[in-house]
Amino acid sequence: MDESSEGIKNNDRAMKTVILYEALKNTPIFGSYRRFCELVGHDVMEYKDFEFWYYRFYHGQTDFDYDRSADPVPKTIMDMPVSLMYKITENLDTVERTNLRTVNKSLKDVADSRPLVFDRVQITVFANCLNWNLNEKRFSCWKKENGCTLQTPTKKVESDKSFIEKGLEYLTSLFKLPKIHVHHLTLSLHGAIPELDNVPFHATSVKLYAHGVAGCSVFIISTFEVLESCELKYRDVFDAFPIRTIAQALEEEIPFGPLKTINHRYPIPESNDYLDFTIEQEWYYCTIKIVKTR
Structure with missing residues (x-):
C-alpha cells in the first residue's frame, strides 16, 4: 500500500470523501466497495458501514460528523x-x-x-481437465502450466492446485452434503483416477464408462455407500471381451484354457462389507453382476 492509501486508511474524513466521490458518480455500490477495498485495504471498513455512508451521500446527506449511535441497529439477513x-x-x-450453505453456519x-x-x-475426466454437470449447470477445471482454472456458472477461479485436486475438492464436499441424493450419475473416465476413491458417491442409477482403466469399477463402486447390487453388460463389436484382463486386474488366479466365469470378493475398505463379483463371458457380450454382502 502506498503512502497516499495509508493516509486515507488512517483518516476517517478522507475515507468518507472517497465514498462521497463514488456516490456522486452514481457508481454501482458493489463496484465502489471493491475499489475502496483495493485502495485502503480489505479489513478497513465492513460492507454494511460502506453501504450506510454511500447511500447517505447518494441522497444528499453529506454530514461527515453524523452520529450513528442513536440509530436503530441495522437489520441483517440473519434477522x-x-x-x-x-x-x-x-x-x-x-x-x-449448495452455494447458500457456504455463507455462514446459520x-x-x-x-x-x-x-x-x-x-x-x-x-x-480427461488427461488435462475435469468436467461435471449438476443438472443443467456446467463446471470445468482444466490444467494450466502452474496450476489450474476452475470455471463455474458464476465465476472463474485461478488456483495453484492440480486440476484433479481442485475439481475433486468441490465434488467431494458436494457428495458429503447431508441429505444429498442423485437420481442418475454418469462417470466417464479416460485414464486411472485414484483420487476418485475418496469421493463418497450417492446415486440411484449409475453409468460408468472407463477407457483404458482395467478394474477401476471395483474401487469406484465400493464408494457407493447405499449400493446393494448392480448389473453391467459389455458388448464387444469384435466378440473379444478381455475377460482375462479383468481377472488379472482383480488379482484372481487365471487357469489355462477357456475362461468363462470369474468369481471375486472385494473387501470394502474400513468396513465389514464385501462386493461379490460374478463375471460371465457369453458369445458376444459379458455380464458383470455385483452384490454387496455382509
Missing part, C-alpha cells in the same frame, strides 16, 4: 424470520442451495434442512 428463510430456499435450485443449517436432490450429475 429474517426462519420461516421466511425456509420459503426462500424452496425457490432455489440445488446448485444455488444459513448452512437452513440449506441442509431440506433434501438436496439432483436429477442428473455427469462427471468426465
Whole structure:
C-alpha cells in the first residue's frame, strides 16, 4: 500500500470523501466497495458501514460528523424470520442451495434442512481437465502450466492446485452434503483416477464408462455407500471381451484354457462389507453382476 492509501486508511474524513466521490458518480455500490477495498485495504471498513455512508451521500446527506449511535441497529439477513428463510430456499435450485450453505453456519443449517436432490450429475475426466454437470449447470477445471482454472456458472477461479485436486475438492464436499441424493450419475473416465476413491458417491442409477482403466469399477463402486447390487453388460463389436484382463486386474488366479466365469470378493475398505463379483463371458457380450454382502 502506498503512502497516499495509508493516509486515507488512517483518516476517517478522507475515507468518507472517497465514498462521497463514488456516490456522486452514481457508481454501482458493489463496484465502489471493491475499489475502496483495493485502495485502503480489505479489513478497513465492513460492507454494511460502506453501504450506510454511500447511500447517505447518494441522497444528499453529506454530514461527515453524523452520529450513528442513536440509530436503530441495522437489520441483517440473519434477522429474517426462519420461516421466511425456509420459503426462500424452496425457490432455489440445488446448485444455488449448495452455494447458500457456504455463507455462514446459520444459513448452512437452513440449506441442509431440506433434501438436496439432483436429477442428473455427469462427471468426465480427461488427461488435462475435469468436467461435471449438476443438472443443467456446467463446471470445468482444466490444467494450466502452474496450476489450474476452475470455471463455474458464476465465476472463474485461478488456483495453484492440480486440476484433479481442485475439481475433486468441490465434488467431494458436494457428495458429503447431508441429505444429498442423485437420481442418475454418469462417470466417464479416460485414464486411472485414484483420487476418485475418496469421493463418497450417492446415486440411484449409475453409468460408468472407463477407457483404458482395467478394474477401476471395483474401487469406484465400493464408494457407493447405499449400493446393494448392480448389473453391467459389455458388448464387444469384435466378440473379444478381455475377460482375462479383468481377472488379472482383480488379482484372481487365471487357469489355462477357456475362461468363462470369474468369481471375486472385494473387501470394502474400513468396513465389514464385501462386493461379490460374478463375471460371465457369453458369445458376444459379458455380464458383470455385483452384490454387496455382509
